[in-house]
Amino acid sequence: MPSPVVTIRGVSKSYGAVMALRHVDLDIYAGEVFALLGPNGAGKTTLVEILEGYRGRSSGEVDVLGADPGRGDARWRSRLGIVLQNTTVFDFLSVEETVVHFAGFYPSPLDSGHVIDLVGLGDKRKARCSTLSGGQKRRVDLALGLVGNPDLVFLDEPTTGLDPEGRRQLWDVIRSFTALGKTVILTTHYLDEAEALANRVGIIIGGEIVDIGPPDEIGGESRFIATVSFRPDGALTERAIPPLDGELTRSGPHVSLRTATPTAAVATLIAWAADAGVAEIPALSVSHPSLEDTYLMMVAARGGTESTETGAAA
Amino acid sequence: MTSSSISMPSLTRLAWSRTIVDLKQFFRIPEQVFFTFLLPVLFLVLFSAVFSGDVDGPPGRSVKFVQYFLPGIIALGVASSTFANLAMSISTEQHEGLLKRLAGTPLPKSAFFAGRLTSSVIITVIQTAVLLAIGVLLFGIDLPDGPGRWLFFIYLLGISAALGSALGIAATRMVPNARAAGPIIQAPFLVLQFISGIFFQWNQLPSWLQWIATAFPLRWMAQGFRYAFLPDWFGETEYGSSWGWEIPTVALAAWMVISVVLALVFFRWTREGDRR
Ligand SMILES: Nc1ncnc2c1ncn2[C@@H]1O[C@H](COP(=O)(O)OP(=O)(O)OP(=O)(O)O)[C@@H](O)[C@H]1O
Ligand SMILES: [Mg+2]
Numbered sequence: 001m002p003s004p005v006v007t008i009r010g011v012s013k014s015y016g017a018v019m020a021l022r023h024v025d026l027d028i029y030a031g032e033v034f035a036l037l038g039p040n041g042a043g044k045t046t047l048v049e050i051l052e053g054y055r056g057r058s059s060g061e062v063d064v065l066g067a068d069p070g071r072g073d074a075r076w077r078s079r080l081g082i083v084l085q086n087t088t089v090f091d092f093l094s095v096e097e098t099v100v101h102f103a104g105f106y107p108s109p110l111d112s113g114h115v116i117d118l119v120g121l122g123d124k125r126k127a128r129c130s131t132l133s134g135g136q137k138r139r140v141d142l143a144l145g146l147v148g149n150p151d152l153v154f155l156d157e158p159t160t161g162l163d164p165e166g167r168r169q170l171w172d173v174i175r176s177f178t179a180l181g182k183t184v185i186l187t188t189h190y191l192d193e194a195e196a197l198a199n200r201v202g203i204i205i206g207g208e209i210v211d212i213g214p215p216d217e218i219g220g221e222s223r224f225i226a227t228v229s230f231r232p233d234g235a236l237t238e239r240a241i242p243p244l245d246g247e248l249t250r251s252g253p254h255v256s257l258r259t260a261t262p263t264a265a266v267a268t269l270i271a272w273a274a275d276a277g278v279a280e281i282p283a284l285s286v287s288h289p290s291l292e293d294t295y296l297m298m299v300a301a302r303g304g305t306e307s308t309e310t311g312a313a314a
Numbered sequence: 315m316t317s318s319s320i321s322m323p324s325l326t327r328l329a330w331s332r333t334i335v336d337l338k339q340f341f342r343i344p345e346q347v348f349f350t351f352l353l354p355v356l357f358l359v360l361f362s363a364v365f366s367g368d369v370d371g372p373p374g375r376s377v378k379f380v381q382y383f384l385p386g387i388i389a390l391g392v393a394s395s396t397f398a399n400l401a402m403s404i405s406t407e408q409h410e411g412l413l414k415r416l417a418g419t420p421l422p423k424s425a426f427f428a429g430r431l432t433s434s435v436i437i438t439v440i441q442t443a444v445l446l447a448i449g450v451l452l453f454g455i456d457l458p459d460g461p462g463r464w465l466f467f468i469y470l471l472g473i474s475a476a477l478g479s480a481l482g483i484a485a486t487r488m489v490p491n492a493r494a495a496g497p498i499i500q501a502p503f504l505v506l507q508f509i510s511g512i513f514f515q516w517n518q519l520p521s522w523l524q525w526i527a528t529a530f531p532l533r534w535m536a537q538g539f540r541y542a543f544l545p546d547w548f549g550e551t552e553y554g555s556s557w558g559w560e561i562p563t564v565a566l567a568a569w570m571v572i573s574v575v576l577a578l579v580f581f582r583w584t585r586e587g588d589r590r
Contacts, residue, residue, distance in 0.1 A: 052418060054584070074322055078420040088411040092342040093335065104331050105421045107320045148419070 004063075005030050005152055005183045006051060011060030013046055013207075020046040022207045024060070028185060033178055035198035035215075036187040039299055043207040044187040045085050048156050051185070052082050065152060078106050081150030083158050085187075089137045091130035095121050098129060099143050106148035119143045120169050135161045142170065146177075153177060155186045159193060171197055191292040203295065205302045219294035228265050229256035231283040235276045242272045254283070262286045325425055332421075332429025333436070340399065340437060349500075350399045351441055354391040358384060358445055361513075362453050369515065371548040380453040385539035386512035388445055392471065393503070393532055395437040396478030397485070400430060401499045404482070405489035414584050423583070431479050438475045458542045466559045467542040473566045474535045480573035481531075487580035511536050517552045531569040538562035 006028040013021040020043045028034045036044045049055045050062060053069035062069055067076045090098050099116055103109035116125055119139040124132060129140060138161045145153060155174075159167045167190075174184055174197055188194055194201050195215045203211045203218060211218050231253050232241070241248070246259030259265050266286060273281050289297075340346060361383055368376035407413050416426060449455040458464045489495045507513065509523045510532040516524070527533040537553055541562065549557035556562075 054414070054418070074420040074422055077418070078322065080418070082418040084411070084414065084418070086411055088415055090335075090339070090412060092339045097335070097338070101331060101335050102419060104323060105328065105419045107322050107420075144415070 003030065004028060005065060006185070007061075007063040008047075008051075009061040011047075011050065011062060012058050013043070013050065013055070014058050020207050021050075021057075024204075024207075024209055026202060026209060026212070028183060030183055031178055031181050032199040033174060033184045033186060033197045035194040035201045036185070036204055037189075037191065037194055037201055037295060038187075038204035042204045044204060045156055046207075047204070048154050048185065048187060052080065052154055053077075075107075078148060079151045081145040081148055081153040083141050083145035083153075083155045085156040085160075087134070087137050087141050087161070089129035089132070089140050092128065094126050094128055095132070095140055095143075096125045098140060099147055102144045103147045108149055109147050110149045112147060115143045115147045118146070118169075118173050120166055135163055135166060138162055139166065142173075146173070151182055153182065153184045155184065157187055157189065159188065159190065167193070191290070191295060195291050201291070203298055205299060210298060210302065215291050218291060219289065219298065222297070223289060223294060224260055225258055226260075226262035226286055226288050227256050227258055228262050228269070228286050229254055229283070230269065230281045230285070231255070233282045235278050236273060236281070239272070239276055242268050244268060322420065325422060325428070328421060328425035329428035329432065332425055333432040336403075336429055336433035337436065339403070340433065346399065346403070350394040351437065354387050354394060354441065355444055355448065357390070358387045358448060359452070370551070371545075372551050375547065377544060377548060378453075378455075380449065381455050381543065382515075382540070384445065384449045384453075384455055385543040386510075386536045388442055389474065389510075389532065389535035389539050390507060390512050391441045391445060392438050392474045392535065393478050395441050396434045396475050397482040398499055398503055399434055399437065400479055400482030401485040401489070402495045404430070405486040405495045405499075406492050408486060408582070408584070409489070409492035409495075417583050427483070430483070431476070434479050434482075435472075435475045438471065442471060456543070459545070463542050466563075467539070469563065470535065470538045470542065470566070473570055474531070474538075477531055477566065477570045477573040480570070480577040484573065484576035484580045487582065506530055506532050509533075511540075515552065531566060531573075534562045534565040534569070538566065 004027040006026070008024055008026040011021055011024045012019070024047060036047065038044050046055065050057050051064050051069055053064075053072050056070060064072070065076060065079055067073075072080075093101070095116060096112065099112040103112045103115075113125075116122060119142045121136060121139050121143065124136060129137065132140065138158075142155075142158060145155065145158075153174075159170055162170065171193070174186075178184060184197075186194075186197065198215055200213060201215050201218055202209050211220070213220075217223060228246075232239070232255060233253070241255065244257055244259065244265050245261050246257045246265065248255065248257050250256075257265055266284070269281060269284070273279070358380075362380040365379045365383075367379055369379055369382040370376045404413075446457070450457065458467050485499060489498050506527065509519060509527040510530070511519070511527070512532075516533075516537070519527070537549075537556070538559070541549060541557065541559055
């Protein structure tokens with residue numbers, strides 16, 4: 001594994017009685033896309049803004065690119081790219097004026113025109129930011145986060161308000177950034193986005209990181225349980241279903257099996273159907289729980305979404 | 315990857331780039347141009363057209379109304395272009411999250427403030443030049459008499475712009491949200507204009523109002539500019555023993571120090587909720 005770019009140890013944050021983060025431990029490595037998933041109010045923005053140096057922490061240690069974010073100097077800042085959750089544009093400047101202005105803050109920025117094209121605003125270059133649509137303003141935000149040619153990019157719900165094409169464009173931009181060894185920390189409510197982009201995902205619920213891992217491994221054991229389902233029609237109707245490993249349920253004409261050994265189950269079913277002279281089992285499918293299924297189960301299991309009051313938790 | 319040998323942009327370049335952006339933003343907002351920049355010009359033209367008489371000095375002597383009125387309007391213009399301009403535009407940027415954005419970049423805070431100060435000084439200088447040009451060309455006023463008065467005039471312009479800017483930065487703390495900026499800044503500023511001897515002759519104000527106004531810098535700015543533009547014999551009737559360059563100089567220097575301290579104490583880069 002490459003060395004960590006971000007190290008978080010035992011970080012907690014409270015806003016008065018609200019515990020927004022509880023003892024978070026996390027390492028993020030160079031070149032990876034790390035996605036933070038969690039319900040509204042889970043503490044994603046709080047965590048990200050602590051890393052960006054905007055917010056202090058109640059306890060714990062944080063190291064971002066070799067510095068404590070609360071004390072980072074201008075050179076340290078020049079290595080960060082920040083896209084905040086809330087879109088803000090300079091209404092009275094044009095897209096180009098804004099991006100060129102921000103590029104000037106950095107020691108080795110990307111070409112402003114190129115970045116404007118990257119975020120899909122090429123034909124709005126001269127437009128006043130106040131005249132842009134919501135999604136176009138978001139694209140300006142993205143351009144400002146990227147133009148400094150950062151080594152570490154923070155994107156807090158970057159694709160909110162973007163059209164599908166814009167989301168795909170941003171995904172490509174993010175991939176091209178990580179291909180250069182840059183690191184991206186992203187929060188999102190789109191699970192497909194996390195699945196498509198992230199090397200690792202962290203699930204944060206009520207201020208606690210409850211699971212970390214590659215998108216297809218989140219949820220651990222539960223992810224290996226597959227569902228085999230089919231519809232025993234025609235010649236299969238009268239036949240007893242053969243003994244199968246797992247938990248069988250019927251709903252209407254459909255039969256589904258939750259099993260850790262779907263391949264064996266399908267082999268048994270094929271032999272069983274062939275025996276009845278059926279070559280194609282109607283509506284046969286094998287599915288694994290998606291990241292979304294797993295995520296929703298985790299949230300439901302934690303019984304709630306909001307970060308809890310300190311009193312209740314103590 | 316960025317190598318640490320590449321040098322950071324210089325402070326001068328950053329401050330200048332901020333200055334340009336501040337000026338663009340100022341001149342592209344029509345309300346702002348009207349209220350802070352054109353209104354004093356309009357006051358000068360209207361009042362001077364309506365009141366064509368004289369203002370009395372010592373018994374038997376008087377000056378033309380416009381000669382008396384213009385210096386006060388210059389003081390008002392400086393305060394508008396620095397104090398009101400910065401208090402309103404910075405608090406709006408603060409509440410719209412634009413300052414938070416800038417704080418997330420390597421831009422040094424000193425470059426931000428240098429840009430703000432430079433742009434408001436430039437606006438002040440342009441405005442003062444416009445007021446003087448109108449005064450001379452339209453109303454035939456007399457310019458400051460001799461190098462001593464000119465030097466004092468330039469000192470007043472510089473220190474007033476600087477302390478006005480610092481006070482504007484401090485006053486952003488009084489603004490609770492973006493929409494409140496106009497009323498919260500303009501209302502007390504307007505009251506101060508009326509009691510500082512700009513629209514009404516100073517010695518015609520009741521003494522308790524004079525006392526209140528004396529505690530604020532606008533009175534000293536107006537009186538100072540009046541000294542720069544009026545003959546020596548004029549002001550003793552109006553201002554008594556404080557007439558002259560000495561007392562306004564000291565009062566404004568003291569206010570300069572106070573303003574900077576207030577700005578340092580009260581200014582917040584982000585909204586309260588975001589505080590660490
Ligand atoms: N400035 C603040 N002052 C007080 N409480 C705050 C503040 N910021 C956040 N909180 C609280 O901390 C908790 C976490 O908020 P945070 O913004 O980090 O959530 P989030 O995961 O980013 O949510 P979302 O998905 O809605 O953006 C919430 O309960 C929120 O009300
Ligand atoms: Mg958030």
